[in-house]
Amino acid sequence: MRPLHDVRIIIAALVTTAAVVVGVLFFASDYFIDFATSLAMWIALSESWTLLSGMTGYVSLGHVVFFGLGGYLTVLTFGMLPIWAALALSGACATGLAVLVGFPCFRVRGPYFVILTFGLSEFVKYIVVNVEARASKFGRLIFGGPDPNEVFLIMVGLAVAAFFLSYFIRRSRLGAGLRGIREDEIAAETTGVPVARLKLIAFGLSALIPGIAGGAFLFRSGYFEPIQAFNPSISFSMITMAVIGGTDDAYGPLIGAVALVTLSELLWANAPEIYMTVLGLLLVVFVIWVPDGIEGRLRNWWKTQRA
Amino acid sequence: MSATLLELRAVTAGYGDVVVLHEISFSAREGSVTALIGSNGAGKTTTMRCVAGLLRPDNGTIAWRGGVINALSASERVELGISLVPEGRLIFPDFTVEENLSIGAFNPRAKPNRNRRRDEMYGLFPRLRERRGQHAGTMSGGEQQMLALARGLMAEPKLLLLDEPSLGLAPSIISQLFDIVDTVRRMGVTIVIVEQNVHRTLQIADYVYVLENGQIVIHGDAQSCAENPNIKQAYLGLY
Numbered sequence: 001m002r003p004l005h006d007v008r009i010i011i012a013a014l015v016t017t018a019a020v021v022v023g024v025l026f027f028a029s030d031y032f033i034d035f036a037t038s039l040a041m042w043i044a045l046s047e048s049w050t051l052l053s054g055m056t057g058y059v060s061l062g063h064v065v066f067f068g069l070g071g072y073l074t075v076l077t078f079g080m081l082p083i084w085a086a087l088a089l090s091g092a093c094a095t096g097l098a099v100l101v102g103f104p105c106f107r108v109r110g111p112y113f114v115i116l117t118f119g120l121s122e123f124v125k126y127i128v129v130n131v132e133a134r135a136s137k138f139g140r141l142i143f144g145g146p147d148p149n150e151v152f153l154i155m156v157g158l159a160v161a162a163f164f165l166s167y168f169i170r171r172s173r174l175g176a177g178l179r180g181i182r183e184d185e186i187a188a189e190t191t192g193v194p195v196a197r198l199k200l201i202a203f204g205l206s207a208l209i210p211g212i213a214g215g216a217f218l219f220r221s222g223y224f225e226p227i228q229a230f231n232p233s234i235s236f237s238m239i240t241m242a243v244i245g246g247t248d249d250a251y252g253p254l255i256g257a258v259a260l261v262t263l264s265e266l267l268w269a270n271a272p273e274i275y276m277t278v279l280g281l282l283l284v285v286f287v288i289w290v291p292d293g294i295e296g297r298l299r300n301w302w303k304t305q306r307a
Numbered sequence: 308m309s310a311t312l313l314e315l316r317a318v319t320a321g322y323g324d325v326v327v328l329h330e331i332s333f334s335a336r337e338g339s340v341t342a343l344i345g346s347n348g349a350g351k352t353t354t355m356r357c358v359a360g361l362l363r364p365d366n367g368t369i370a371w372r373g374g375v376i377n378a379l380s381a382s383e384r385v386e387l388g389i390s391l392v393p394e395g396r397l398i399f400p401d402f403t404v405e406e407n408l409s410i411g412a413f414n415p416r417a418k419p420n421r422n423r424r425r426d427e428m429y430g431l432f433p434r435l436r437e438r439r440g441q442h443a444g445t446m447s448g449g450e451q452q453m454l455a456l457a458r459g460l461m462a463e464p465k466l467l468l469l470d471e472p473s474l475g476l477a478p479s480i481i482s483q484l485f486d487i488v489d490t491v492r493r494m495g496v497t498i499v500i501v502e503q504n505v506h507r508t509l510q511i512a513d514y515v516y517v518l519e520n521g522q523i524v525i526h527g528d529a530q531s532c533a534e535n536p537n538i539k540q541a542y543l544g545l546y
Binding site for chain 1: 359361380381382383385386390391393397398399400401402406409410411413414417418458462
């Protein structure tokens with residue numbers, strides 16, 4: 001560990017974030033605040049996704065389930081609970097759900113785990129769809145939530161928290177154990193790494209912030225509709241950002257989110273119909289030719305520059 | 308006579324419907340080297356997996372200092388002091404040598420002494436010190452086996468399980484390896500070793516069990532086994 005280096009990173013990250021936040025709040029247009037909120041949210045989501053899937057190699061294709069669940073709980077408790085309590089509840093329930101489904105899901109690995117997580121998120125989605133239909137609710141609107149500036153601040157807080165969670169876990173004993181699981185799970189188990197417990201911890205942590213972000217997103221969109229809140233393309237986007245940016249360090253998802261959110265803004269404005277196509281194409285290109293992502297490439301380039 | 312550290316009583320185990328071990332019983336005394344020999348498919352590796360906690364026996368008990376440990380997970384057994392150096396080494400190829408050693412001390416009992424222990428390992432295996440920053444997967448087979456052994460010792464085991472440590476290694480390396488096993492034993496670590504290299508194993512072992520088709524067919528101290536005509540014929544190639 002390099003404590004001094006870590007302290008510098010923390011200070012640099014916090015100062016940069018604070019400067020950006022102040023700049024945005026005082027000078028930016030409403031449009032730009034909306035864009036920055038979206039960016040912060042995607043950083044939070046894709047950093048969180050890597051906590052399990054980047055570190056252990058157990059690829060979750062259903063992470064939207066935590067996002068959607070957070071949104072649903074927040075809309076259900078709106079007006080009954082203070083905002084902070086609703087968001088805390090959303091995060092706690094998302095973590096709880098991850099730990100609960102982790103028991104059966106971690107019995108399988110590889111493609112089976114991927115399919116199981118995807119199936120699970122669709123399963124939960126249709127439960128919520130049916131419950132809502134039974135209650136004759138076709139979308140729920142929210143009035144009087146936090147204003148856009150407050151939502152922006154919440155999302156930035158989540159992005160910073162997710163980044164540091166990701167940064168420090170990668171440098172911790174827990175992180176070493178998780179990387180061991182990715183390299184060779186049997187070897188890790190033999191070495192004394194409590195693999196079952198570590199996978200549950202990683203899954204629980206990776207669900208926490210998406211749960212809260214799902215709740216906060218509700219105040220940005222102003223309404224809850226299960227087909228949208230549990231849309232699998234949200235999972236796909238988290239994964240694409242992480243893969244494009246790189247999953248070996250916390251900077252990866254950050255870079256990937258900045259790249260893709262910017263790209264998607266440009267495309268939505270000019271050619272909305274090709275956004276998902278471009279996403280798919282980028283994913284294919286990066287998986288095949290740049291598996292260590294932009295961050296990995298930059299790190300290697302930096303190494304050769306110094307050598 | 309020293310105390311019994313590990314004891315298997317009538318352990319039956321296998322994979323799904325395939326039964327590999329049929330009521331195996333054996334024990335290892337504290338401070339001794341116990342060898343399990345036998346042909347391919349006899350159940351040696353399965354026995355080791357049962358002791359390490361990677362495989363649950365269908366029947367029978369595994370006892371550690373007299374207490375039954377069947378229900379403990381692999382990591383809990385490492386914490387007790389049982390450390391497996393698996394067949395095929397299973398080092399982490401993309402970790403550096405140093406990272407491989409560090410993760411060996413993952414259990415809470417070994418963790419506080421990690422750095423001191425790592426220096427001891429570098430003393431025991433000078434080659435690993437030279438390669439500390441290198442990715443483990445780029446090393447030779449012999450070096451990887453030394454690393455696997457050192458990683459197992461990082462857990463501060465009381466019982467070291469060695470599964471075919473000489474597999475695929477050059478004769479000169481095998482000789483070094485057995486010397487190190489002897490050193491480890493003199494450090495006070497109890498050893499259970501599975502080997503195909505019977506000749507060399509009989510020289511370092513105190514007690515020997517011969518496995519055939521999942522059953523123990525012969526057992527006795529190393530001296531008497533070395534003189535046993537069946538063992539001579541089947542495993543030492545002597546007539």
